[in-house]
Amino acid sequence: MLETASETKRRDAEAIRFMVTRTFMDVLRQTNLAPLEVLEYAATAIGTMYRDVADAHTWPRECPCGWEPDMMADVAMLKSALSAAAIPELDSPLARAVVAGNA
């Protein structure tokens, strides 16, 4: 049976989550860093990785895949993904209304 596009995305996301979790646990075991320090370094690494990949898609080093980085929108999306995963309650319609001052 063929996998649907959403099943492929879910499987890919789970594979990435597994790899990141394994790396997080390895770093906790091998260092004296506090969990939040490790997470901060991971977040910094994601930001640096974004920058490197965006640079590789910006003239004169344009990758042929066609992705055009939009730094403000891309970073907003990354922040939103982090917030939604870390604090799911913030993703509810009521929480969004409170933040927007409409509740």
Ligand SMILES: [Zn+2]
């Ligand atoms: Zn590319």
